[in-house]
Amino acid sequence: MSAITSFLRPDFTWPRPMGSSICKSTPKVPSSPGKLRLRAWGIVHEALYYISEWYCACFGIQFDANIIQLPFGLVLKWTDRTSLEEAAAMHMARAAGMPIPKVLCCGEHPNAPYNRNFSILMTRLPGSPLENSADTLLVESEDPWLFELRECVIAMRRWTSPHSAEICSAIGTSIRSPRVPGHIMGPFADENEFNDYLLSTASGHGFDTTAEYIKALEQANEIRNYPHRITFTHGDLKAHNILVGDDGHLSGFLDWESAGWYPEYWDFTTAMRYGTNSWWFQVASWIGGDQYRRELKCDIALNSLTVDSYIAF
Template sequence: MIPESWIPEILSPQFTWPRPISTVIVEGTPLVPRVPSKLSLRTWGFVHSLLASFSKRYCSLWGVYSTFSCRELLFGLVLKWTERTSIEEVMAMKMARAAGMPVPKVISCGKHGGWVSILMTRLPGTPLLNSDEQFDADAEGPWVHELKQCLHAMRLWRCPTDSKYIGSVIGTAIHSIRVPMHRMGPFTYEAELLKHLLSPASMHSFISTREYEATLLRAKRLNMRPHRITFTHGDLQAHNILVDEGHLSGFLDWESGGWCPEYWEFTTSMRYAKSSWWYQTSYWLGGDQYMPELDSDKALNTLTVDSYVGLW
C-alpha cells in the first residue's frame, strides 16, 4: 500500500472534483447530444479495457476495494462498466449536466460487444440512506430544495420530436428495473405503455378471480386522465443522491433516464415502504400530486411483479 503522504491528492482514488455549483437550473430543453460513431465507441472501448486492467492494479496498491461495475482511477475519474450501462444513459447524463445539474462529466464512452462503458468524473459527497425517520424539509439541508429545483426544471422540458413520445432521449427503449424484460418503449402514446406494462399480468398472486379483476381495474385507471410526457430520471432513489456539506453534490445513475409520463418519476420511487423517510421525501418533492396514479401503480406491481423481479 502506498503512503498517501507521498502522493499528490489528485492521484488518490479518493480525489473528487469540486461540487458543480449552479444557482440556476436551465428550464429550457437542452439539446440532445450527438451519438458517438461506431469507430469512436470501438476505439474508446479498447482504451477503457486497458484502464480497467490498470484500475485493478491501481486499487490494490492503494488498498481500495473496486467493484467490477465501478472501477476507481486516478485524476478523479471512475470507469462504469455494467450490463445495464448504455449509450442512452450517456445522452441523458449529458443533457442533465448541460442544464446545470450536479451530474458526473462524461469523458468518453466505449463499446465492448453488447456492453457499454463510461469514463466519467468522480463527484464529492455521501449517498443518502433511507430510514424509518420522519422527513422534515425545514430540518434538512439545502440539498432537498436543490433537488426539487432539478426535478422542476426537468418536468418543464419537452421532447423535441413528439410531446406524447415515451422512450429514451435518442429514440430507443428505456432501461428500467420495474418493467417486463427491464426495457420499455419506444411508444407513441401512453396507452401503448400501459398495454406493455399489463402484458405479463397473471393471477399467480391472487386467491380468487374476483380479487384479480378488481386489481386489474385499479391498474387500468392509469389511463383515466391524460398525463404530460416529461424528462425523467427513472430511478429516483436515496442512494442515487450525493450530499456534500448539506448541498446536492451528485445526481447519479441515469440508466433509466428519458421521456416518461409525469407520474413515473414519483410512483417508481414511492411504490414501497410508505412509512420510510424516502417515501416522505418523494411525496414532498412532488409525489403528492400523483396519489391516484400511485394506487394504480401498486396494483400494476402486484399483477406483474413476477415478470421482472430477479432478472436484474
C-alpha cells in the same frame, strides 16, 4: 509531492456545484459518437478495467467490476444496463446546471459477456449518498440539498421532447427500466401504448383468489383514466442516487440509466411505491409526488401483477 499523489487517491473528486439556477428550457441533445470511435474507446476502457484491479489492490479498496474506480478522480461505469442513452441524459442534465458527473468518453464492447456491451468513463463527484429510514421528514430542518433536488426535478419537468415518439430515451430510442422483462422497453407512440406494454405481462400468480387478481387488474387499469403530460424523468429517483456534501448542498445526482421521456407521475410513483410513509416516501411526496396518490395506487397494483415477469433478471 503530496499534491501530485492526491490526484491518485480514491477519494479525489471533481466537484460540480449546482448552478445558480437550473435551466428550464430543453438542453441540446448531444450527437451520438461514431461506431469506430466507440469501439476504440471500448478497447481503452477494457485496459482500464485491469488497471483498476491493480489500483484497488494498491489502495486496499474493494474492486467493483461494475463501478470501476480509477486514479485522477475517474470512474468507469460498465454494467449490463449502461448505455449511450444514459450518457446522453447525463450530458443534458449537466448542461442544465445539475451536479452530474462529466462524461469523458463512451466505449462499446460487442463481444463482452453478460450483455456488458457499453461503458462510460466519467468524473467522480464528492459527497455521501443518502439513506432511507423510518424517520419523519422535517423540511424546515433539512439542509439545502432538499430544495436543490426539488429545483432539479421541477426544471426537468418543464423540458419539451424533440422526438416523435412520446415515451422514449433522451435520444428517442428504447428506455431502460428494471421494472420490465429484459429491462428495456419502447419507444412508445403514446401513453396508451405504454400502458398496454406494462400490463402485457400481468399474471395472477401472486394472488390467492381470482377476485383479488381482478381487483388488482382493475386498479392498475385505472391509470388510463388520468391523462398525463410527458416530461423528462430521471427514472430511478432513490435516496442512494443522491449525494450530499459536507456543507449540506446537493453534490451529486447519479445513475441516469433509466432516464427519458415518461408520463409525469413516473419518477414519483417509482420512488414512493416501496416503504410507504418512509423518510424517502415523504421526500418524494414533498418534491411533487403528493399530487399523484391516485397513480401510486395504480402503480402498486401494476407491480403486484407484473413483478414475476422481471424480478429474475
